[in-house]
Amino acid sequence: MGNTRERILDASTELFRRQGLAGTGIKQILAAANAPFGSLYHHFPGGKDELAAATISRAGQEYATLVAGKLLDGPDLPANIRAAFASAAATLVETDFADACPIETVALEVASTNEGLRQTIAEVFDSWHEGLTALLVSNGVSAEEAVALAHVILSALEGAFVFVRTTQRTDALLACGEAMATLVEGALEARPGRE
Amino acid sequence: MGNTRERILDASTELFRRQGLAGTGIKQILAAANAPFGSLYHHFPGGKDELAAATISRAGQEYATLVAGKLLDGPDLPANIRAAFASAAATLVETDFADACPIETVALEVASTNEGLRQTIAEVFDSWHEGLTALLVSNGVSAEEAVALAHVILSALEGAFVFVRTTQRTDALLACGEAMATLVEGALEARPGRE
DNA sequence: AGCCAACTAGATAGATCGCTCTAGCGAGAC
DNA sequence: GTCTCGCTAGAGCGATCTATCTAGTTGGCT
Numbered sequence: 348m349g350n351t352r353e354r355i356l357d358a359s360t361e362l363f364r365r366q367g368l369a370g371t372g373i374k375q376i377l378a379a380a381n382a383p384f385g386s387l388y389h390h391f392p393g394g395k396d397e398l399a400a401a402t403i404s405r406a407g408q409e410y411a412t413l414v415a416g417k418l419l420d421g422p423d424l425p426a427n428i429r430a431a432f433a434s435a436a437a438t439l440v441e442t443d444f445a446d447a448c449p450i451e452t453v454a455l456e457v458a459s460t461n462e463g464l465r466q467t468i469a470e471v472f473d474s475w476h477e478g479l480t481a482l483l484v485s486n487g488v489s490a491e492e493a494v495a496l497a498h499v500i501l502s503a504l505e506g507a508f509v510f511v512r513t514t515q516r517t518d519a520l521l522a523c524g525e526a527m528a529t530l531v532e533g534a535l536e537a538r539p540g541r542e
Numbered sequence: 543m544g545n546t547r548e549r550i551l552d553a554s555t556e557l558f559r560r561q562g563l564a565g566t567g568i569k570q571i572l573a574a575a576n577a578p579f580g581s582l583y584h585h586f587p588g589g590k591d592e593l594a595a596a597t598i599s600r601a602g603q604e605y606a607t608l609v610a611g612k613l614l615d616g617p618d619l620p621a622n623i624r625a626a627f628a629s630a631a632a633t634l635v636e637t638d639f640a641d642a643c644p645i646e647t648v649a650l651e652v653a654s655t656n657e658g659l660r661q662t663i664a665e666v667f668d669s670w671h672e673g674l675t676a677l678l679v680s681n682g683v684s685a686e687e688a689v690a691l692a693h694v695i696l697s698a699l700e701g702a703f704v705f706v707r708t709t710q711r712t713d714a715l716l717a718c719g720e721a722m723a724t725l726v727e728g729a730l731e732a733r734p735g736r737e
Numbered sequence: 738a739g740c741c742a743a744c745t746a747g748a749t750a751g752a753t754c755g756c757t758c759t760a761g762c763g764a765g766a767c
Numbered sequence: 768g769t770c771t772c773g774c775t776a777g778a779g780c781g782a783t784c785t786a787t788c789t790a791g792t793t794g795g796c797t
Binding site: 384395 | 753759
Binding site for chain 2: 365366367368369370443444445451452454455456458459460465468469472473476494495496498499501502503504505506507508509510512513514515518519522523525526530
């Protein structure tokens, strides 16, 4: 079956998320994917960099879908934000504090060392920001305020991941969920069209 | 002179910050420090892990001092917070978006792969959180609120670093500075003892 | 002066790195 | 049938990784 490419991408997503790009060997990825060595360079002639770019694009899109699903799960946006942060915390507890954002570690690793991958990740981040901004606007937040608020929410989420994974306590994520919900409530109340 | 150990720590701090732990070779550190190979295992018999632990402890303490300096630079805490985020943004622009938090990249790399280093970084993070909580309390924030607020401020800072370094735009840091200042203002106004 | 400890210096081992190469398998085209 | 092509399969290359080992140098103490 032609699912070898998918298996390789699945394995690299998990491994990059846990140990980063430089910390993950190609042989380790292939072993985890149960794929032979030659297959990688057939599917990804560009080698590790091309595999990383493909992994990031796919994982970035999937993660956006996952988070967007939580944020759209009900009519009350602040409640959904609280729930999304709490859900991320629950996932971390279940996975021994391993499964947070699939591209954050790689983002920091390559920001100053691999211009191509840096741009690939920047595009993913921009698409997240655009999506969240649009969601805030559609809930009644003013355009300028939504841009700033989306930055803050995404930063709080990614930053809390760093502390939660390292300290193995979920406090930071829960505190951020609460604070972000409060900020969004404030932005909605300031809106004239509020019913 | 006996400053070889310091030179090695300086070099490893800079390199770990830019390219992470796994992405930095020992030879690269020694070349940057102008130190011979044998010296490393004299000063750090435990090898790379011991060097990493020493680098993290020292850099973590220095960074706390740096940030605390900004937060204490004047009587108006919200203004200082805004200024601290803006100052971090300025530093990033000056260093081609390389110099943010010296231990964030390593924190994500080792969280699920190196228990000893994970604990070392967790101690640094806890000390940061304690310090910021105490500062908030001394400014009149209630104890419980200060604990949560310190989590949020630190998360926003670290999370914004990820986006700023990757997108090479400072928007996220500035938006977070504004939002964190607003949150602190709110926590201070809710306080009865407000003059 | 004589000596020891601290430190510098680098060759080298053994494993692992990303990657290239050739060979073989199996399904569809004709 | 048999030819072709997408894909699997893994041996092996040169480079690089961390770490060990022995030697040489330096500075300070008695």
